[in-house]
Amino acid sequence: xxxxxxxxxxxxxxTGEKVFLECxxxxxxxxxxxxxxxxxxGLRLIYFSYDVKMKEKGDIPEGYxxxxxxxxxxxxxxxxxxxxxxxxxxxASSIQVLMGTADExxxxxxxxxxxxL
Amino acid sequence: KNQVEQSPQSLIILEGKNCxxxxxxxxxxxxxxxxxxxDTGRGPVSLTIMTFSENTxxxxxxxxxxxxDTKQSSLHITASQLSDSAxxxxxxxxxxxxxxxxxxxxxxxxLVTP
Numbered sequence: 001x002x003x004x005x006x007x008x009x010x011x012x013x014x015t016g017e018k019v020f021l022e023c024x025x026x027x028x029x030x031x032x033x034x035x036x037x038x039x040x041x042g043l044r045l046i047y048f049s050y051d052v053k054m055k056e057k058g059d060i061p062e063g064y065x066x067x068x069x070x071x072x073x074x075x076x077x078x079x080x081x082x083x084x085x086x087x088x089x090x091x092a093s094s095i096q097v098l099m100g101t102a103d104e105x106x107x108x109x110x111x112x113x114x115x116x117l
Numbered sequence: 118k119n120q121v122e123q124s125p126q127s128l129i130i131l132e133g134k135n136c137x138x139x140x141x142x143x144x145x146x147x148x149x150x151x152x153x154x155x156d157t158g159r160g161p162v163s164l165t166i167m168t169f170s171e172n173t174x175x176x177x178x179x180x181x182x183x184x185x186d187t188k189q190s191s192l193h194i195t196a197s198q199l200s201d202s203a204x205x206x207x208x209x210x211x212x213x214x215x216x217x218x219x220x221x222x223x224x225x226x227x228l229v230t231p
Contacts, residue, residue, distance in 0.1 A: 004160070042206070042223040043161075090160050106151075106219075108160030 003027070006091050006109040013116050019078040021112050023091030031094045032074035033106070034058075034066065036087040043090065049074055081116045088113050120144075121209050123222040130229055134197055138225045140190040140207035148217060151208040152181050152192050155224070161206055164192070197229045 007022035025032065033048040035058075045058030047066040055066050063085060067075045074093075078085055091109040121142045130136050142150070149168045153161035165174045165181040167190075173182045178195045194201055207222040 009158075040223060043221040045219070092160075105163050105166060106161075108162070110160050111158070113158075 004091055004093050004107050004109040006089075006112050008112050009110065011112055011114045013078075013081050013114065015082060015116060017078075017081050017116075019081045019114065019116075021076040021078075021089055021091075021114070023074045023076070023093075023109055024072050025074075025091075025093040025107070026072065027093070027095075027107070028071065029093040029095055029107075030071070032068065033092040033094075034064075034074065034076045035090045035092065036060070037090055037111070038087050046076065081114075083116050086114060086116045121207055121220045121222040123205075123207050123225050125225060126223075127226040128228070130197055130227070132197060132199055132229050132231055136194050136197060136227065138192045138194075138205050138207075138227070140192070140209075140222055142188050142190070142207070142209045142220070142222075144209040144211055144220050145188070146212045146214075147185075147209050148212045149210045150181075150183055150190050151210070152179070152190075153206040153208060155204045155206060157203070164205075194227075199229050199231065202227060202229045 004025045013019050034046040035043045037043050044060050046064050047058050049055045049068045052071050065077045089112045092106045094106050124139045149166055151166045152164040154164050155161040164176050164179050167174050167183045169185045180193045183190045204224040204226050206224045209220045211218045
């Protein structure tokens with residue numbers, strides 16, 4: 001089974017701190033994604049990556065950056081955490097989309113509940 | 118703007134009963150529609166994926182239907198169990214023009230009681 005592992009289930013940080021959220025997948029997937037999930041808003045895409053050292057902005061990239069130095073690892077960075085970044089963060093991975101099929105299945109990690117005080 | 122609307126927002130049913138969750142979308146054109154189950158405090162897990170040419174797909178007690186003409190999908194749960202208590206999320210994928218962008222619904226929260 002595919003395993004997507006997020007390094008922390010719960011994190012508490014202070015405003016202004018630099019925060020690193022780590023995600024590792026063990027199935028050699030090309031695609032990796034970071035989402036945040038807030039009550040009443042559903043999942044929103046922050047950043048995604050289709051290859052090593054490659055990144056693309058999602059719908060809400062402001063205040064975040066990412067790093068993908070190795071295929072299996074995708075890190076989300078909050079340069080200066082703010083209270084409005086308190087949220088559940090979900091990492092996901094999938095195989096490379098094949099043209100015309102678009103049938104990739106997303107595999108999610110268990111999530112990191114981040115609280116910024 | 119592409120939208121995915123789910124109803125009801127929340128639902129409470131007795132163990133053993135059936136229920137149906139709805140998903141209406143405006144994503145067009147679209148390539149596939151997915152249903153995910155998310156247990157509290159966990160990441161979503163895929164239940165079904167249907168392309169625009171499929172009408173129904175089952176996964177155990179879960180059956181998803183799709184009407185691409187009316188842009189509606191439903192997820193039917195048969196003989197509910199306590200472990201079915203979760204949030205169910207409908208996700209519609211755009212086509213190659215949108216880079217197969219995923220559009221998420223806000224989910225239906227289901228509680229199954231003894």
